Amino acid sequence: MSGWRASLMATGGTLAPFRHSAFRAIWTANLFSAIGSSVQSVGAAWLMTDLTGSHRLVAMVQSSVTLPIMALGLVAGAIADNFDRRRVMLAAQIAMLLASAVLAAMTFEGMIGPTALLVLTLALGCGTALNSPAWQASVRVQVGPEDLPQAISLNTIAFNLARSIGPAVGGLLISLSNIAAAFALNSVSFIAMIWVLWRWRPEAPTPARQPILPSIRAGLQFCFTSSPLRKVLLRGFVIGFGIAGYQALIPVVVRERLHGSEFDFGVNLCAFGLGSILVSLVLPQLRRRYGTERVVAMGTFGFALPLAVLPLLDHVWQALPLAFSAGIGWAACLTTLNVAMQFRSPDAILGRCLSTYSAVTFGGMALGAWGWGTLADLLSLSTALFLAAGWLLLVLVAFPFLAPLPKPHEGRIEAG
Template identity: 45%
Template sequence: MAETRAEAPPRSAVLAPLRHPVFRALWLASLASNFGGLIQSVGASWLMTSIAPQASMVALVQASATLPIMLLSLFSGAVADNFDRRRVMLTAQAFMLVVSALLTIVAWIGFMTPWLLLLFTFLIGCGTALNNPAWQASVGDMVPRGDLPAAVGLNSMGFNIARSVGPALGGAIVALAGAAAAFAINAVSYVGLIAVLTRWRPEPTVATLPPEPLGAAMLAGPRYVALSPAVRVVLLRAFVFGMGASAVNALMPLIARELVGGGPLTYGLLLGAFGVGAVAGALVSTRLRARLSTEKLVRVSSLGFAAGAATAGLSGFLPLTLGALLLTGAGWVLALSSFNVTVQMSTPRWVVARALSLYQMAAFGGLAGGSWLWGTVAEGQGLRVALLSAGAVLVGCTLIGFVRPLADAEGRDLGPLRSWAAPETAVPVDGRTGPVVVAVEWHVAEADLPEFLGVMAERRRIRRRDGAHNWMLLRDLADPSLWVERYHAPTWHDYQRLNTRLTRDDAEVFETLRRLHRGAWPPQVRRMIEREARPWTRDPGRVARELATPLADPSRNA
């Protein structure tokens, strides 16, 4: 299912990404799968009320579905960045299909137990956790960069369309045909996605290096985020926003029962209003992004959500509460999709899935912690106090933006800086040889030192971000104009990786350093292998053979 990308349509066209056949097919299949997942969730919760009606067991159904996202996100991001994302998604979808089919059979024959139901729900959550980073990172492979914000908004809209209708549809199915029928529908919903993914043939990427070991890849994600100010700010804002925004969803049953004085039907109407607001927010998101910066859009969304939460807390009039929840739904989608887009457009392709997984962990961490916090506040201080306090947190999220604003990353070019090839070496090396020590010699005039040191601080961040260890800057005591930049890489492959990770957005730093260099020749680069001193021996031939043999276990010298 090859795709030839058309010219990017105007950014104001919210449905523009659907012009790309692969994205359109996957979006429709994902929409069907979202319906199936929500129907399955209703069936599992209702079945648990029949076989173990204790409130704690019913609550564990939702917990068992979301816990894998917290536990496995970083691992899943590393897998998505190091292996073919289409295959990762196919594996996840096939796994969830098998688990859902087994769940259907066990429920149909009447052998279900509470803990077995939680196990099946947990396993489906594991499949979702494996699938999500690969799916989100693949959006950038399906549409041009200019359509990426609209594509992220459409994904949010699709999920919220399903969330608006799916629970009610699931309840009707369970009432008419039982929980096993809901599980069967969920199993069938994976078939469409598997079919589309099987037909999709993305442009192959030529890998010049083997994949990173998963342990190293999982560490590389947090390191990159920690040394990327734009992404770090997103995680902070997403956590705070999630903590404040969690109050409305967590307390919505109580809003329906205690503030509006309704029952299950009223609760359904409130859920529907939130979902409709979310869909409306997704529909206007691209137009708003064309007029507002990312930071201003998040501020508007946060303040809108805060106003909606406060209104819901103070209102006892159903139409007014429905209007407030429309506002919160729109703010929810606009803020979260803005965070998602900023992460994707601030991160190069080699690490984008890991950055997205860390963003998900921050947002879900805020949602989980906020749900517990506002439940505790509502129990001790009252529902209105909890909702007003949550609104205050969202106002705080807006105020943080004046100190730590979100970056507008759409103008950044995160493609590879250059086609880098490993240099020839006189000493034989292989991929595991190491540690590699690199020293770069710069000659700098005294008058240029303030600028040189400032640019070197940015170069240090870039090098460490991409995988360099023990970076340091040294000044020669005999020649004051000579400065030596020195850093380590654990292995020769790691040294190659950190050089291929430089982006065109980093070019200004390297051009400035070349301009400041005053040597008679270009900066001298010395690449060395760290070796242990060996006991003295009278057999120089054995020493020569050992020195010519790459280290088999570089980690002992790292």
């Protein structure tokens, strides 16, 4: 057992990043914060189904979280490259705590409506948009380049562990108490991350300040003149657009088609998170053995299958294996594309490159959530799900030829 544990902790091993104290502390605090965010997401999605019968408005809860990443991501990336990333993350975490506290208070007082709910989830999305590039770009400082792929996978595991625990906790908390309690729990969850960031003192060079707009232009120019990065970005957009069909419409599927409760919704999201966790543990090995293209193909099919089968079900328990499959798809696609972006981006503009990737991918999700929700209203829920599945199958078949993902050393930049 000790030899097995040593191999996991050795350089290049699955758990190697945990040798670094900064990574351990930030990973743990981020896990608690992500659990709170998952609880909040369950509460917001379920609350909107109480407030309105519009599929489009329910889907817009997902859009309100991802749209700011598209709209503000490029500015956030330039901020991450021009200012102290630790301080940027601190400001974002404090802003999200305040927005979540206002949402909890308004819900407790019965003052929340569809518009207020969307505005406040949009505010939380803005905090996420500001935090994300600085957080992702800081991973290199936490672990160094030799453990970077494993660190990204472990961060994905934390995110999806939260998506496993959080929805079940959220569903149970809402059923035993109320939705305001779920929002209050999210507010408290930011405290650990704020404390860790306050104490962290990374050894990183002081960034060279540049005007924001020229900084954004330089990042975009690099991303869109690099052939390998253009392919990663295009794949992120088209996959994000398709998988939004599941992300945005699953609350409606559970409530209207499968006649489930808020707890059933949480359990489905729990199965989603478990699928993501399990595949994240073996993603580095899968990429080495099968290559990036096959792993992303596996992930794309992992989402297409649930979208195609969900309209045929009539019991909540039948949807659990499909949620597990979608979780596998989420981690296989988005983690693999993130790794491809990290290794092909210079450190000086890393925040801008990662924010461009996030803006494109989550922008695709925001547009997809709006589009599939609108189609569900205009046509039917089943038709929207079938069309989203068809979109992903088209991506699966056509895009390895239209925009093949870069080979292992194509465009790769070794960190100094």
